[in-house]
Amino acid sequence: MRRASWxxxxxxxxxxxxxxxxxxxxxxxxxxxxxxRHLLDHDCGSCHGLTRRGGxxxxxxxxxxxDRDDDFLIDxxxxxxxxxxxxxxxxxxxRDDARWLVDRMRGR
Amino acid sequence: MKRIALTAIAAAALLSGGMADAESPxxxxxGTGDLGIVIERAAGRVVVxxxxxxxxxxxxxxxxxxxxxxxxxxxxxxxxYVFGRDGGLSKLDLLRGEIAKRVVQAGNSIGGAISQxxxxxxxxxxxxxxxxxxxxxxxxPLAEIAATAVDGKRSKVVGLVDAPDSKLAFALxxxxxxxxxxxxxxxxxxVSRHRDIGRLPYDGMITPDGRHYVAGLFxxxxxxxxxxxxxxxxxxxxxxxxGRGEEPLPVYKMPHLEGWASVGDLAFxxxxxxxxxxxxxxxxWREVARxxxxxxxxxxxxxxxxxxxxxxxxxxxxxxxxxIDVPSRSIVATLKPGPAVLHLEFTPRGEQVWLSVxxxxxxxxxxTRRLERSASIPxxxxxxxxxxxxxxxxxY
Numbered sequence: 001m002r003r004a005s006w007x008x009x010x011x012x013x014x015x016x017x018x019x020x021x022x023x024x025x026x027x028x029x030x031x032x033x034x035x036x037r038h039l040l041d042h043d044c045g046s047c048h049g050l051t052r053r054g055g056x057x058x059x060x061x062x063x064x065x066x067d068r069d070d071d072f073l074i075d076x077x078x079x080x081x082x083x084x085x086x087x088x089x090x091x092x093x094x095r096d097d098a099r100w101l102v103d104r105m106r107g108r
Numbered sequence: 109m110k111r112i113a114l115t116a117i118a119a120a121a122l123l124s125g126g127m128a129d130a131e132s133p134x135x136x137x138x139g140t141g142d143l144g145i146v147i148e149r150a151a152g153r154v155v156v157x158x159x160x161x162x163x164x165x166x167x168x169x170x171x172x173x174x175x176x177x178x179x180x181x182x183x184x185x186x187x188x189y190v191f192g193r194d195g196g197l198s199k200l201d202l203l204r205g206e207i208a209k210r211v212v213q214a215g216n217s218i219g220g221a222i223s224q225x226x227x228x229x230x231x232x233x234x235x236x237x238x239x240x241x242x243x244x245x246x247x248x249p250l251a252e253i254a255a256t257a258v259d260g261k262r263s264k265v266v267g268l269v270d271a272p273d274s275k276l277a278f279a280l281x282x283x284x285x286x287x288x289x290x291x292x293x294x295x296x297x298x299v300s301r302h303r304d305i306g307r308l309p310y311d312g313m314i315t316p317d318g319r320h321y322v323a324g325l326f327x328x329x330x331x332x333x334x335x336x337x338x339x340x341x342x343x344x345x346x347x348x349x350x351g352r353g354e355e356p357l358p359v360y361k362m363p364h365l366e367g368w369a370s371v372g373d374l375a376f377x378x379x380x381x382x383x384x385x386x387x388x389x390x391x392x393w394r395e396v397a398r399x400x401x402x403x404x405x406x407x408x409x410x411x412x413x414x415x416x417x418x419x420x421x422x423x424x425x426x427x428x429x430x431x432i433d434v435p436s437r438s439i440v441a442t443l444k445p446g447p448a449v450l451h452l453e454f455t456p457r458g459e460q461v462w463l464s465v466x467x468x469x470x471x472x473x474x475x476t477r478r479l480e481r482s483a484s485i486p487x488x489x490x491x492x493x494x495x496x497x498x499x500x501x502x503x504y
Contacts (some may be wrong), residue, residue: 038467041150042448042466042489043360043361043423045175046175046176046361046362047362049173049175049176049193049216050149050150050173050174050175050193051173051175051193051194053173053193053194053216054216054234054235055175055176055193055216055218055234056218056234056264056266056281056310056362080358083327084308085308085310085326085359085362087358087359087360088358089358089360091358092424
């Protein structure tokens with residue numbers, strides 16, 4: 001049985017880190033932004049669609065994401081969703097990276 | 109005639125945006141047995157390729173969102189049916205190098221199949237979940253099979269394949285079911301459903317003899333097996349708990365079961381969330397071995413003669429391809445073609461394998477005997493590669 005609830009400690013720890021280092025997003029170096037853009041289009045895109053209109057994973061457009069909390073989405077990217085194909089990307093993405101991705105999805 | 113051909117080359121060279129030196133003339137009289145297509149996913153374009161030289165012939169534009177696009181072929185090998193992510197279904201004429209017909213049939217599709225008799229093209233959809241049937245000649249809609257689970261919700265459809273005796277088989281991702289549809293009358297398909305096959309089937313395949321349909325499960329360690337010769341016996345669980353309770357690794361790309369390699373009595377398949385290829389005996393469907401590999405396998409494909417199995421891997425280990433020697437079940441080569449190897453396809457008799465190296469904007473052709481690169485062909489962010497030899501195979 002793979003499904004288990006998310007380790008609350010991990011979520012809490014990340015939340016604390018986030019609170020301690022408030023939003024440096026938007027200031028990512030151009031090189032990193034280009035890497036993230038590529039990751040979003042192609043690697044996230046393999047499940048969410050190249051244009052993010054959905055696939056095996058749900059659509060990730062401003063409309064589709066609606067009023068979901070940014071931090072909730074950032075946690076989804078970093079921690080994944082256990083028991084679903086959405087994997088934790090925290091080993092290769094920082095919280096600022098994930099925030100930058102959410103901003104792109106929301107068209108900000 | 110000569111002047112027309114030259115004009116065509118000149119015009120094509122202007123249009124091709126520098127990817128190829130010049131495009132070949134279209135519409136010449138030739139066979140299609142050595143032709144195929146390569147998806148240029150970001151550009152919404154397909155390249156018609158030829159494996160004898162090997163080379164690009166020409167490009168066909170205007171196919172929409174081609175991420176995750178796949179293709180099947182008409183039984184005469186002249187037309188490719190391309191299934192795009194945006195619900196586009198395009199029928200391409202490989203000889204004329206143009207779109208013969210294109211329809212946008214649903215919000216979000218993922219793959220398709222062509223019926224045994226070649227008359228019906230079936231498309232599986234994520235949104236709204238189901239399968240739609242089209243006339244292969246003119247793409248007129250024939251019927252829709254809504255994939256509705258017991259609770260009334262529509263489910264995404266995965267692993268759609270054709271099967272002997274005018275059937276289709278597919279799996280319902282959200283509902284955890286396998287369905288078969290008898291499409292003898294394509295306007296009135298007859299569905300049989302098998303429930304509780306396990307959680308989150310992510311893809312399916314049919315054995316080359318068309319007898320067994322296997323759905324890989326994402327939500328559990330294992331796979332679901334349906335014997336199409338004895339559907340009344342129901343779905344059986346195989347490879348139960350192949351992870352032996354260990355934590356799976358995060359899966360950065362879904363494995364594919366298209367071309368689960370089957371060799372003699374053995375099937376080679378990707379282990380989800382593990383750096384392993386599983387080897388299963390197809391006589392009793394038990395695991396006989398597991399081969400440690402470089403990363404999480406995505407495509408595990410046998411050379412047509414069954415002597416080798418080639419494997420590519422998920423992000424971030426997708427710059428590598430490994431070759432398994434079947435008799436010894438050992439890795440005989442670890443190749444580094446370049447960044448993001450997305451797909452591989454063998455020529456009909458297997459002397460070449462073509463690899464799409466997405467982030468190098470290249471197709472690499474390997475000699476499968478020497479295990480060395482023999483040619484490279486430029487392509488814009490290539491993904492799927494499909495050769496016309498698929499036209500004659502069940503499940504392709």
